[in-house]
Amino acid sequence: MIDREQVLHVARLARLELSEDEVEQMATELSGILDHVDRISELDLADVEPTSHVVALENVLRPDEPVPSLPRERALEQAPDPDEGAFRVPSPGAS
Amino acid sequence: MSHEPHRPRTRSGGAGELFELTAGQALGRIEAGELGSDEYFDAYAEAAAGDELNAYLWRAEPGSRAAGGEGFRGLPIAIKDIFCTEGIPTTAGSRILEGYRPPYTATAVARLADAGARVLGKTNMDEFAMGSSNENSGYGSVLNPWDRSRVPGGSSGGSAAAVAARLAPWAIGTDTGGSIRQPASLCGIVGMKPTYGAISRYGMIAFASSLDQCGPLTRDVTDAAMLVRAMQGRDHCDSTSVGIEGGVELPSREDLQGLRFGIPRELAGDAEGIEAGVSENFEATLRLIEELGGELDQCELPSTRNGISAYYVIAPAEASANLARYDGVRYGMRDPEPEDLLGMYERTRARGFGAEVKRRIMLGTYALSSGYYEAYYGQAQKVRTRIAQDFDAAFARFDFLVTPTSPTVAFELGAKTADPWAMYMNDYCTVPMPLAGIPAISIPSGLAAPAGGGPELPVGFQITGPAFSESGILGAAYALERAIGFTERPAA
Numbered sequence: 001m002i003d004r005e006q007v008l009h010v011a012r013l014a015r016l017e018l019s020e021d022e023v024e025q026m027a028t029e030l031s032g033i034l035d036h037v038d039r040i041s042e043l044d045l046a047d048v049e050p051t052s053h054v055v056a057l058e059n060v061l062r063p064d065e066p067v068p069s070l071p072r073e074r075a076l077e078q079a080p081d082p083d084e085g086a087f088r089v090p091s092p093g094a095s
Numbered sequence: 096m097s098h099e100p101h102r103p104r105t106r107s108g109g110a111g112e113l114f115e116l117t118a119g120q121a122l123g124r125i126e127a128g129e130l131g132s133d134e135y136f137d138a139y140a141e142a143a144a145g146d147e148l149n150a151y152l153w154r155a156e157p158g159s160r161a162a163g164g165e166g167f168r169g170l171p172i173a174i175k176d177i178f179c180t181e182g183i184p185t186t187a188g189s190r191i192l193e194g195y196r197p198p199y200t201a202t203a204v205a206r207l208a209d210a211g212a213r214v215l216g217k218t219n220m221d222e223f224a225m226g227s228s229n230e231n232s233g234y235g236s237v238l239n240p241w242d243r244s245r246v247p248g249g250s251s252g253g254s255a256a257a258v259a260a261r262l263a264p265w266a267i268g269t270d271t272g273g274s275i276r277q278p279a280s281l282c283g284i285v286g287m288k289p290t291y292g293a294i295s296r297y298g299m300i301a302f303a304s305s306l307d308q309c310g311p312l313t314r315d316v317t318d319a320a321m322l323v324r325a326m327q328g329r330d331h332c333d334s335t336s337v338g339i340e341g342g343v344e345l346p347s348r349e350d351l352q353g354l355r356f357g358i359p360r361e362l363a364g365d366a367e368g369i370e371a372g373v374s375e376n377f378e379a380t381l382r383l384i385e386e387l388g389g390e391l392d393q394c395e396l397p398s399t400r401n402g403i404s405a406y407y408v409i410a411p412a413e414a415s416a417n418l419a420r421y422d423g424v425r426y427g428m429r430d431p432e433p434e435d436l437l438g439m440y441e442r443t444r445a446r447g448f449g450a451e452v453k454r455r456i457m458l459g460t461y462a463l464s465s466g467y468y469e470a471y472y473g474q475a476q477k478v479r480t481r482i483a484q485d486f487d488a489a490f491a492r493f494d495f496l497v498t499p500t501s502p503t504v505a506f507e508l509g510a511k512t513a514d515p516w517a518m519y520m521n522d523y524c525t526v527p528m529p530l531a532g533i534p535a536i537s538i539p540s541g542l543a544a545p546a547g548g549g550p551e552l553p554v555g556f557q558i559t560g561p562a563f564s565e566s567g568i569l570g571a572a573y574a575l576e577r578a579i580g581f582t583e584r585p586a587a
Contacts, residue, residue: 007457014415014460015422016453017441026457029515033407033458036516040404040478041470050476051483053305053335054532055292055562060334074198078426087424093435 002030113138114261115584117314118170119321121264125168132169133160136213139171143216143262148238148247150257152176153184154216167207167325171215173263175254177224178204178309179298180214187300188220188250190233191421191428191447201298202330203267203309210325215263218253222449223418224274224302226250227521230512231451238508239282240585241552245505248278248521254312255282259585265313267322269299271306272406273500273525276537279312280500280555283539283583285572286312287319290562291532292337294323295330303413306406306529316538316573320345323565344566346573351389354571357493359396362524369502372543376554377499380540383578384497389571394489394496398481399527405482406526407519408462408475414452415459421447454515483531490561495571498524500537500555504545528559535559536572539581553583 007026011018018026076082081089113135116124124130140157153176174180177187179197186192204214221231229237229252237252239245240260247256251268255278258266268275270288279286287310294309301307311322324343330336358364363377381391423429423443430446433439448456462471489496502523511518528535536558542551556575560568 002461006461010457010461010464013464014456015419015437015440015444016448016456017438017445018453019445022453026454029454030458030461033454033515033519037404037408037471040401040408040474043401043474043478045474045477045481048477048480050473051479052476054483055290055335055337057292057335057337062331070198075425077198078195080423080427080429089424090433090436090439093437 002027002034114142116264118264118318119315122168122170136169136171136215139215139263143257146257146262148240148243148256148260148262149235150218150237150253150260150262151216152186152188152219152234152253155214165211167211170212171264172207172212173215173218173254173257173266174204175220175251175266175268176217177220177269177300178267179300180204180217183214183217185217185300186233187224188222188232188234189447189449189452191444192426193233193428195427197298199298202295202332203299203326206326206328207267207322216257218251218257218266220253221250222452223300223414224250224269224271224307225414225451225455227273227277227518228506228511229253229278230508231449233449236508239505241283241505242550245507245552246281248281248501248505250274250278251286251312252278255279255284255286258282258284258312258314265311265318265322267309267326268312269302269307269309270529271303271410272529273522275310275312276525276535276555276557277501277521279537280539281505281553283553283581283585284312284314285316285319285536285538286310287323287536288528288534289323289327289565290339290534291529292335293339293534293563293565294326295328295333295336297330297332301417303410304417305413306410308529316346316536316569316576319536320569339563339565341566343569346569348570348574349577351384351387351571351574353388354495355390355392355493356384357392357394357489357496359394359399359489359496359498361396361399362498362527366502366523368520368523369499370504370543370546372545373499373501373503373554376541376543377556380556380575380579381497383575387574387578392493394493396482396485396489396527398478398485401478402482402527402530403519403523405475405478406522406530407458408471409479409530411455411459412462412472413459415456415463418452418456479530482527486527486531486533486561495558495560495568498557500524500557504543504552504554506545524557533559533562534565534568536568538572538576538579540579541581542583
């Protein structure tokens with residue numbers, strides 16, 4: 001079971017503001033999903049290697065040669081608030 | 096319901112007939128000088144302009160003349176809106192990317208353009224590819240062309256509906272847990288998820304990076320082979336791309352002599368929730384395999400019983416990391432009145448993401464958080480190893496494994512939105528393959544009535560094989576496609 005406090009904690013980690021209704025709903029829905037998912041935490045898999053990547057790959061490297069990157073103006077074209085060749089953001093605040 | 100011929104062979108006038116051609120057939124006519132490339136493109140651009148299914152989020156204007164070279168000769172293609180297309184709006188079905196125009200083009204799309212195809216439009220999808228019904232799009236649900244009160248499947252539902260409804264000759268999509276194969280099944284078309292690493296993921300907006308793979312949604316198996324052949328290959332912009340050694344052969348197999356097909360009991364006979372109509376159709380298709388000379392036997396994939404549970408840890412965990420980039424700083428939506436930086440992040444994401452995306456970010460963040468990592472993510476990765484081992488053992492005995500693609504035919508809009516787990520179970524038969532990284536195809540195998548009654552709807556038949564067995568799967572699917580002879584089409 002996931003309670004309200006856990007939902008608020010995880011939402012803070014995820015940088016996601018939730019309304020009061022969403023907090024309640026999320027607690028119910030996540031608990032429901034985890035009831036099903038919990039079956040895998042009960043399996044005995046101590047001797048099994050985890051799989052993070054399915055294709056066997058060695059290090060993939062490219063020649064270390066300088067090439068042009070995305071021009072600054074292009075990179076800023078989609079920015080909500082570009083300013084003086086940079087991305088402007090609000091102050092981090094006092095906290 | 097119309098019953099147009101599946102493979103019109105006679106040349107005749109009339110725009111309606113043009114739309115019954117597969118892309119490969121249209122290409123043949125263009126090469127023979129019987130059909131103009133621009134005429135074909137414009138016919139589809141006009142059809143797409145009349146889209147009543149909400150399949151498209153952006154469409155090319157009739158008369159637009161982007162370069163279309165040799166090879167595909169300017170054939171139009173619909174692109175799932177998860178692929179970045181330079182200067183063309185790309186949203187991944189999310190409001191957080193409304194109005195975004197990428198400064199570069201995804202490698203898969205660039206390869207199609209290099210091969211001579213032209214972008215016809217960008218198709219609707221579940222937000223960030225999270226969904227099995229297309230009801231999670233930030234831009235409204237897509238309707239199933241067979242029955243507009245039903246879902247087209249998801250997440251590549253716009254691509255599937257467009258191809259089935261003759262609003263596009265063919266399309267591409269992405270598959271993370273079934274997002275190509277399941278909508279292809281529900282819309283009565285062909286859909287293929289290639290081996291992980293076969294096609295570059297560069298410029299494909301990331302959902303779950305260890306699972307995501309691009310693939311085709313087409314009218315027939317030959318068209319699917321043409322697209323995989325054009326898109327596959329190593330790309331220096333995606334270090335996990337390896338391509339398919341030896342390329343992809345166009346299929347020509349006429350029988351299934353000498354091939355051994357396994358039927359995994361966990362994903363077929365014993366699986367819960369498979370509708371009676373789907374089961375009957377599956378059994379009938381197995382008999383066709385035998386008639387074509389294929390050998391059939393039962394097999395077991397015991398760990399696939401935990402596939403959905405492992406998937407719904409791994410995919411949300413990876414998504415929670417990938418979606419951290421939507422913070423209102425560099426592109427996309429920003430909350431208009433942020434108090435401070437943290438508030439801007441939290442409120443931008445609250446406004447921009449839909450309910451399912453928020454649910455998965457929360458689930459993934461929880462599964463990766465301190466104290467839970469081993470119990471969930473670590474354990475899910477071990478289940479993944481077990482599933483891959485099950486497939487390896489099965490492929491020692493069999494060339495291919497076969498299952499129904501989806502446990503049900505297309506369901507009604509809203510039928511499963513209240514219960515996330517019921518929605519996730521749609522992916523039961525399609526999730527094990529991406530967890531193991533292996534390729535799989537869904538081909539239409541007939542029609543069946545839904546469990547609740549009503550007119551018959553398409554059923555899909557899934558064939559999977561070992562990593563990089565694309566040519567083999569396509570060959571078997573081609574022989575079976577001819578034996579099935581699926582000619583039904585949704586009414587225009």
